[in-house]
Amino acid sequence: MERIPILKMGGFLLVTIQVDMHDRLALTLQDDLTEQIVKWHAHGVLIDISALEMVDSFIGRMLSNIANMARLLDAETVVVGMQPSVAITLVELGLPMKGIRTALDVEKGMQTLRVSLGLNGYTQDADGSTEI
Amino acid sequence: MEVQKSETHEIRTSQDVVSVRQAVRRCAVELGFNLVDQTKIVTASSELARNTLDYGGGGIATVDVVRNGSRSGLRVTFEDEGPGIADLAQALRDGFTTGGGMGLGLGGAKRLSNEFEIDSVVGRGTRVAILRWKGL
Numbered sequence: 135m136e137r138i139p140i141l142k143m144g145g146f147l148l149v150t151i152q153v154d155m156h157d158r159l160a161l162t163l164q165d166d167l168t169e170q171i172v173k174w175h176a177h178g179v180l181i182d183i184s185a186l187e188m189v190d191s192f193i194g195r196m197l198s199n200i201a202n203m204a205r206l207l208d209a210e211t212v213v214v215g216m217q218p219s220v221a222i223t224l225v226e227l228g229l230p231m232k233g234i235r236t237a238l239d240v241e242k243g244m245q246t247l248r249v250s251l252g253l254n255g256y257t258q259d260a261d262g263s264t265e266i
Numbered sequence: 267m268e269v270q271k272s273e274t275h276e277i278r279t280s281q282d283v284v285s286v287r288q289a290v291r292r293c294a295v296e297l298g299f300n301l302v303d304q305t306k307i308v309t310a311s312s313e314l315a316r317n318t319l320d321y322g323g324g325g326i327a328t329v330d331v332v333r334n335g336s337r338s339g340l341r342v343t344f345e346d347e348g349p350g351i352a353d354l355a356q357a358l359r360d361g362f363t364t365g366g367g368m369g370l371g372l373g374g375a376k377r378l379s380n381e382f383e384i385d386s387v388v389g390r391g392t393r394v395a396i397l398r399w400k401g402l
Contacts, residue, residue, distance in 0.1 A: 154284050154287070154288065155284075156279075156280040156281045156283060156284045157280040157283070157316070158280050187291070187305065187308070188287060188291075188305055188308050188309050188312060189309070190309050190312040190313055190316075191313060191370045191371060191374060192312075192316060217305075219301045219302045219304070219305040220305060222302055222305070222306075223302070223305045223306050223309045223378065226306065226374075226377050226378055227309060227313075227370060227374040227377065227378060228360055228370055228373065228374050228377065229370060229374070
């Protein structure tokens with residue numbers, strides 16, 4: 135069965151949506167993600183939609199659902215990489231993307247997750263240098 | 267208004283909804299729509315194709331390249347032989363749904379289009395047409 139891959143990176147799950155999803159595939163992703171959050175005790179989910187040329191009410195609702203379900207499972211979700219034309223269209227469509235945090239790209243999204251989870255991402259070494 | 271090119275697509279599965287939006291995207295690109303206009307008509311078509319599938323029990327989408335004087339545009343028509351819509355005003359209102367959706371399909375598709383037409387007969391079916399002109 136067709137599936138969208140979910141990558142585990144430290145305490146985060148990373149999903150890059152690179153196909154034009156039909157509705158069942160979107161629902162499968164929703165189910166898979168909630169399972170993986172529990173399985174890996176993930177505290178953050180990053181969804182990269184930069185390859186999506188369109189977000190309609192169904193996909194928008196799926197993103198909202200994922201964010202809400204993840205929150206109930208003690209994980210934060212950040213959606214990254216929305217194309218400007220998609221953002222313009224979503225507003226005109228009237229889709230309330232409530233509860234969804236966004237960031238411009240994967241790097242900024244990671245930073246948002248770290249900050250919201252109280253991990254500032256930097257540790258001070260004994261020699262005074264800092265590393266991520 | 268003159269139809270310059272026309273193609274039809276069956277809507278029977280959720281994969282067909284994807285095929286319809288890809289066909290609309292291809293025609294919008296061929297017509298020279300800018301990216302925002304492409305995205306608007308593709309998104310509106312996706313909403314209506316899903317309605318045809320979920321509420322109309324499947325149907326047909328017709329994608330027409332049209333011309334009116336110096337203006338060219340894309341018209342997408344969705345027809346089903348489903349139960350029809352008893353109260354069109356209510357169906358067009360945001361947030362109204364008889365299914366599991368958010369009730370943004372019809373109203374949203376209307377907002378994303380330059381022209382919008384809907385005919386529905388209870389027990390006979392529904393026909394929705396949207397049109398977007400190039401560069402408007």
